[in-house]
Amino acid sequence: MKKVRKVVANIKLFLDYRELLWNLANREITQRYKQSVLGYAWVILNPLFQLIVMSFVFDIVLRIPSLGVPFILFLSAALLPWNLFTQSLVSSSNVLVSNSNLITKIYFPREILVYSTIIAKMVDFFFSCLVLVFFLFIFKIPVTVYYLWLPVIFVVQLFFMTGISLVVSALNLFYRDIQYLLNLVLLLWMYITPIMYPIEIIPEKYRFIMSLNPMAVIVNAYRQVLLSGKNPNLYSLGVAALVSFIVFSFGFILFKKLEGEFADYV
Amino acid sequence: MFNIAIQAENLTKRYSLQRQRTFKEFLPALFGGQDTHVKFKALSHLDFILEKGESLGILGKNGSGKSTLLKIIAGVTKPSDGRITVNGRVAPLIELGAGFHPELTGRENVYLNGSILGIKHKEMEMLYPEIVKFAELEEFMDQPIKHYSSGMYMRLAFAVAVAETPDILLVDEILAVGDQKYQKKCLTRMTEFKKNGSTMIMVSHNPEQVKKYCNKGLVLHQGKQLFFGEIEKATAVYEEMMDRAS
Numbered sequence: 001m002k003k004v005r006k007v008v009a010n011i012k013l014f015l016d017y018r019e020l021l022w023n024l025a026n027r028e029i030t031q032r033y034k035q036s037v038l039g040y041a042w043v044i045l046n047p048l049f050q051l052i053v054m055s056f057v058f059d060i061v062l063r064i065p066s067l068g069v070p071f072i073l074f075l076s077a078a079l080l081p082w083n084l085f086t087q088s089l090v091s092s093s094n095v096l097v098s099n100s101n102l103i104t105k106i107y108f109p110r111e112i113l114v115y116s117t118i119i120a121k122m123v124d125f126f127f128s129c130l131v132l133v134f135f136l137f138i139f140k141i142p143v144t145v146y147y148l149w150l151p152v153i154f155v156v157q158l159f160f161m162t163g164i165s166l167v168v169s170a171l172n173l174f175y176r177d178i179q180y181l182l183n184l185v186l187l188l189w190m191y192i193t194p195i196m197y198p199i200e201i202i203p204e205k206y207r208f209i210m211s212l213n214p215m216a217v218i219v220n221a222y223r224q225v226l227l228s229g230k231n232p233n234l235y236s237l238g239v240a241a242l243v244s245f246i247v248f249s250f251g252f253i254l255f256k257k258l259e260g261e262f263a264d265y266v
Numbered sequence: 267m268f269n270i271a272i273q274a275e276n277l278t279k280r281y282s283l284q285r286q287r288t289f290k291e292f293l294p295a296l297f298g299g300q301d302t303h304v305k306f307k308a309l310s311h312l313d314f315i316l317e318k319g320e321s322l323g324i325l326g327k328n329g330s331g332k333s334t335l336l337k338i339i340a341g342v343t344k345p346s347d348g349r350i351t352v353n354g355r356v357a358p359l360i361e362l363g364a365g366f367h368p369e370l371t372g373r374e375n376v377y378l379n380g381s382i383l384g385i386k387h388k389e390m391e392m393l394y395p396e397i398v399k400f401a402e403l404e405e406f407m408d409q410p411i412k413h414y415s416s417g418m419y420m421r422l423a424f425a426v427a428v429a430e431t432p433d434i435l436l437v438d439e440i441l442a443v444g445d446q447k448y449q450k451k452c453l454t455r456m457t458e459f460k461k462n463g464s465t466m467i468m469v470s471h472n473p474e475q476v477k478k479y480c481n482k483g484l485v486l487h488q489g490k491q492l493f494f495g496e497i498e499k500a501t502a503v504y505e506e507m508m509d510r511a512s
Contacts, residue, residue, distance in 0.1 A: 020381040027378055031369040034410075105364035106382055107341030107356075175292070260344035263337065264281055 010252075017112050024116035029123055043127045047083060051076050051131065054196065064197050069227050073135045077226045078195040078219040080132055081154075084125040085161055085215060086186050091117045092165035093172045093179045100266040110259050111252070114169050118162060132226075141227065149225045149232055156241045157218045163247035166255040173258075174265055193219055214240040214247075269317045271434055271465040272339060276348035277312040279334055279489075280305055307489050308334040311348070314484060314494045318353075318433075321466035323476030323497060325504040326486035327511075332469045335486070336436050339467065354433025354465070355384065362423035368412035372403060372422055375411055379426045393429040400455075401425035402448075421448060428455050435459055437468045473501040 014021075033039040051072055058064045059071035066074035095117045096103060096110065103110065172178040192209075193216045194202070202210065210216040217240040221232035282305050309331045316322050326332050337343045338350055340358045365382040366375050376397055380390045398404055401421045411419060428435075435456065456479070460466055470476050476483065476497065483500020485492040485507065493503040 017384075019387055020384075023378045023381045027367055027370060027374075030374070031367060034369045101364045102382065104337075104342060105340075106358060108382060108384070177290075263343040 010256075013109050014112075017109055020108060021112050021116050021119065024113065025119040025123070028117060028120040040127070043124045044130060047076070047080060047128045048131050050083075051079065054079070058196050065201065067198050067200070067223075067227065069141070070135070070139050073132075073139055073141070074198070074223070074227065075196065076132045076135055077223045078193075080125065080128055081157060081219060081222055082190065082193065082195050082215070083128070084121055085157065086190075087124070088118045088121045088161050088165055089168055089182060089186065090179075091121060092169045093182050094169075096169050096173045096262060097176075097266065103266050104263045110262055111166060111255055114165050114255075115162070118158075118165060122158075136226070142229065144229045146225045146229055146231060149221070153218055153221045153225065153232065153237070156214075156237065156244050159248040160214050160218070160240070160244035163244065163249070163251035166248075166251035170255045170258045170262075173262055189213075189215065192216070195219060198223075211236050211239065214243050270315055270351065271318045271320070271353055272314075272316040272322075272467075273351040274312045274314050274348070275350075277309060277335075277338070277345050277350055278307070278347035279309040279331070279338060279343070280307050280346045282306070309338075309345075309486075309489045312484075312491045314491070316465060316467075316482065318465055319460075319463045320482055321460060321468065321480040322482045322484060323480035323500065324467065324469045324484045324486065325471075325473065325476060325500060327471070327508075329488075330486040331489040332486060333438065334489075336438060336467070336469060339434070340436060352434065355430075356434045356436060357383065357427055357430070357432030358436045359424070359427050359438065362420055362427060366411060366419070366423065369410055371409055372407040372411055372414070376407075376422070376426055379423070380429070383427070385430060389430070397422075397425045397429050400428075400451075417445070417448075424452055428452075428459070431459055431462050432464055435464050435466045437466065473504055477501055 033042060036042065038045065055072040055075055058075070059066070064071070092114050095113045099113055102108075102113075168178060168182055172182075193213060194210065199207065199210055199216065199220050210220075217233070217236045221237050221240075224230055224232050312335070324332050324335060334343075336358070338345055339352055340356055341352070365379045367378070370378065373394075376394065377387070377390055380393075381387070385393070398407055401418075401424070403418060403422055406414065406418065411422070414422070437456070456466065460479075466479065468476060468479060480497050482495065483497040483504075484494045485500050485504045487507060492507065493500050
């Protein structure tokens with residue numbers, strides 16, 4: 001009963017501060033490209049060039065199979081959500097430190113800072129998805145009813161991402177090593193996630209390792225729904241959803257435990 | 267009971283300063299049995315009650331814990347021991363413009379800063395003209411504030427912070443906002459708040475100033491409460507302490 005009340009109180013707090021959340025997200029988005037000529041176009045140009053170069057390397061040079069769809073399409077269905085994941089984590093790791101002036105001066109729930117930076121990255125992500133939509137269109141991939149899975153998979157990703165972001169942001173406040181460690185972990189994590197290759201080329205007996213990696217499940221689910229026109233593997237997705245929820249709860253509780261000390265350490 | 271604005275009971279704040287900032291320094295220290303933390307008492311065992319509408323002057327030398335106390339009242343940091351009860355919306359005039367971003371325009375910053383202080387967008391729309399007028403920045407609101415002079419910057423920050431009558435007003439030192447004429451305007455605004463029933467807490471080195479605006483005084487020395495009570499006595503205690511020190 002006490003726990004339920006605590007959850008309700010936290011949700012209420014979140015709603016009370018939603019305007020701050022939007023304003024902070026908005027600040028991050030508008031300030032970033034203010035002095036650049038191409039401005040927000042970078043959000044699309046960046047992944048586009050990344051896709052072109054990586055497609056050249058993995059398709060034409062290394063000849064990785066891509067399940068019968070053009071490689072660049074195959075790659076973008078996984079790489080764009082992965083970019084959202086890494087960018088959210090990297091910017092979260094810094095968000096408390098770079099807003100130290102706010103943290104030491106004014107009270108508000110600190111998780112708002114983490115959420116706002118994730119929202120800003122989500123906006124970037126949705127714009128970058130125009131690239132994917134463009135490829136889907138020119139390669140004439142049919143729109144199917146399975147697309148309805150996309151928001152479900154996205155929510156699973158969001159919980160997983162936010163949970164880790166909360167942990168990383170809080171710990172980086174105490175030890176700045178976390179941000180460097182994070183870069184290393186993300187680089188390695190990218191290789192053990194089927195982004196640049198299909199999960200099917202992993203030998204059957206090793207494939208279970210992938211089901212322990214929620215990002216592998218998520219990325220693969222996007223691909224199955226978007227490109228193969230079928231249901232995602234519901235068992236794996238269910239496990240990933242459960243893991244994501246646990247990660248989020250753990251992250252949130254840890255963050256709230258440490259929150260009172262942020263202003264003393266930053 | 268309903269008249270209490272702020273109540274401190276046995277309020278204590280310890281900082282544990284970590285000596286090592288990175289793993290590289292921390293791990294050897296941890297296993298080598300060295301101290302990893304240095305405990306430091308910023309405030310110890312404060313007890314006071316401030317009723318609504320009263321104004322408190324906090325007197326003390328540098329490092330006596332004045333700012334720490336303000337931070338605890340503002341909810342920025344938590345007490346390590348004891349309890350603090352704060353009833354009402356706190357407007358911290360501690361470091362003005364903390365949430366301002368140089369690349370955003372004056373208008374954008376006003377809305378952003380308002381939401382940090384907990385003012386809703388709709389209310390802000392009503393307060394906005396008043397803020398601009400008070401800051402005397404009518405022509406500059408659509409410019410990025412990195413082009414503002416520091417005086418303009420402070421004026422805008424102050425105007426946002428005092429846009430709404432707060433229940434509790436925290437003032438650190440005296441505001442160095444703009445020229446003399448503008449400072450006077452700020453002080454007038456603060457006196458208005460007092461008349462409207464706001465509780466004010468002011469931190470200062472200067473007993474004269476505190477006497478002018480406050481009716482209660484709290485004297486701190488190295489984190490300990492030397493005196494709490496009528497302002498006249500508080501300033502006397504403070505001056506005696508300063509005399510002894512010199």
